[in-house]
Amino acid sequence: MKALRAAEATAKLNDADKNKVSELETKGIERCNADDDKRADDFFAQAMKVMGK
Incomplete structure (x- = not known):
């Protein structure tokens, strides 16, 4: 989970991908x-x- 949150903080995602990740x-x-x-x-x-x- 820590790696996921670190990657999420630096990722450039569109709204659909942000929602899917969340x-x-x-x-x-x-x-x-x-x-x-x-x-x-x-x-x-x-x-x-x-x-x-």
Whole structure:
């Protein structure tokens, strides 16, 4: 999650991509809170792909 937030801070994204990254980050955090780290990591990885990382 730390890497995702760092990448998000420097990424130049259009509004649609920003919304998608935010949505994936929210889903990842929900999974983290539910102790489902594998799925949380999957959501964070998807968000990184949207940002081209």
